[in-house]
Structures are given as C-alpha cells and as structure tokens.
Amino acid sequence: MEWGRAMRELSTAIDHLAAEDPSEIPHLQLTQQLIELHWQMARLQAQIARRTSVREPGL
Numbered sequence: 001m002e003w004g005r006a007m008r009e010l011s012t013a014i015d016h017l018a019a020e021d022p023s024e025i026p027h028l029q030l031t032q033q034l035i036e037l038h039w040q041m042a043r044l045q046a047q048i049a050r051r052t053s054v055r056e057p058g059l
Contacts, residue, residue, distance in 0.1 A: 006040070006043060006044050006047060009040055010037075010040045010041060010044055013033075013036065013037045013040055014037065016033075017033055017037060
C-alpha cells in the first residue's frame, strides 16, 4: 500500500468516526468501524516500522 494513500485512509476513517455521535450508531456498525480503524492503524504502523528500519521487511 502506498504511504500517502495509507495516511489519507487513516485520516478519513478518524474524521468519519469523529463526526458521528456514537450513541446514534448501532453497536454492530460501531464495532465494525472501530475494528477497521484498528487494522488501518496497524498497517500504517507496520509501514512506518519498515521505512524506519525498526522491523525487517517480510517479518
């Protein structure tokens, strides 16, 4: 995944969640959104680790 695209997707996901009132979102949908946000952050952290040589590529 391209670095810039990953940052935009993460930013969009955070903005989307921030604009919603959690009390108005069905629990299942909120759970799915939070899981997707978690995975986007994990992918971004892995990219940062590879780019900064904190973790070897392919691990």
